[in-house]
Amino acid sequence: MSHQIPYRFEPDATAAVLAEKYGHLEDGSETGQRVTIAGRLMLRRVQGKLAFGTLQDGSGRIQLFAPSKVTPHFDDFTALSLGDWIGVSGEVMKTRRGELSVKVEEWTVLAETQRSFPDKFHGITDPDLRYRQRYVDLWVTPEARDKFVLRSNALSLMRRWLEDRDFIEVETPVFHPIPGGALARPFTTHHNALDSEFFLRIAPELYLKRLIVGGIERVFEIARVFRNEGISTRHNPEFTMLELYQAYADYGDMMELVEQLIEYLAIELTGSATITYDGRSLDLSAPWRRATLVELIAEHAGELVDLDTPVEELRTVCHRHDVPIKDSYGPGKLLLELYEKTVEPNLWDPIFVVDYPEEVSPLSRAHRDKPGYTERFEAIAAGRELCNAFSELYDPAEQRARFEDQVKAGEAGDEEAMAVDEDYLRALDYGLPPTGGLGIGVDRLVMLLADVQTIRDVVLFPTLKPEVFD
């Protein structure tokens, strides 16, 4: 059947609003209140001359009550397909069985579905279908929709929280002539008119610090970044990072900011600073424990090691704990590998792991009193990395030396090593004040707050192999 589809429609109520306003009605009562709603027909129960439907809109579900004496074109109404969009006007009422309903006194088709909707009870279970046809998943899997609403709320709360602290939001380039700000393999692309190669950004870091140089003292970006790496439950090739930079601050200030922000988000989004993740309780209340990388290795692996430990001994310790290493690794990298394999997966309660070796932290400022270390930290919760932050390296000469070390690593075969960014060094020449910087993996944070185990449940359209239509 083909219908005249209107160009616009004006609902004046939603399922949620009606439930809130009229939920308390007595069974079998009528209100005299006429409303107009719109949504998708999800269920239908026709009994001869009386029909019921379940309409779902963006807010929830409400029943439609359609007696043949009241509903125009009754036969057409009962012939609607599950999945059709309709607009309905009529009185708000409650049936004898106590179901809040809208009496169908007028109705209009707003879209006809050309494909049959998934099983009305089981929905979709095939993950491939859920990810590829998210437009269907969102209708038939209410939990899926809830996660994305939570994500949206998290972003919105984050923005407001930062703006309240005088951070301003900016947008910096996605096309980078030199990939930088992180250790990762980039995607490449080509601009025809400029006849130039570009890299899709792996981090906005170096541009945001240029803005600190430019006098924007508190700045943040919610940046889609792209890394040419494998896909897993924790990795999507394009993902979202919150990066922020605060002039005159150091990594200690960043720790306070992180624990306060995350605690705030947990309370606002879940009602409590103590959340449940993967069946376990996780208390995100500030303050969080602080411990150095070296302390944690002693605590979890029982090894007393440090940057002063002879390299051969560090290698032996790595072997003892089955940590795979390469010949090119210096003491700093060996310590980091040891930490990542023996400590990180065992950390559940939120913790700041502080003071990373300089060797593996090319953009962090040297520690004020520990030679060879930097003022850098990562926050870990539920065994996952939540953020990475540091007191920013301001010294152009030192930064150049770190870049050059990276270039050497690249020449030695490290495909993720950084290149020298001359313009960034020039910016540093003009003077970067003491600055605290922070990057939070937004997708992973949302996973934690939404209690989901795969990043695909918080990314609407996760990267998949392109579908072949034949």
Added chain:
RNA sequence: GCCCCUGUAGCCAAGCGGUAAGGCAGUGGACUUUUAAUCCAAAGAUCGUGGGUUCGAAUCCCACCGGGGGUACCA
């Protein structure tokens, strides 16, 4: 990249060497308070693709394609 699992009608799903259950949706019919409505009827499947083994393959083997998980790599 490697390892394991997986792919049966639009959706859910059984069958696991003997020639494709069942349910939902769709079609036709009955039914004025149902809510995964119910009842009756008919219909719908190159069992991911291509090879092979076998008298016989959805079932076993190989390759390929898609998906999931793990691992490696990785902010």
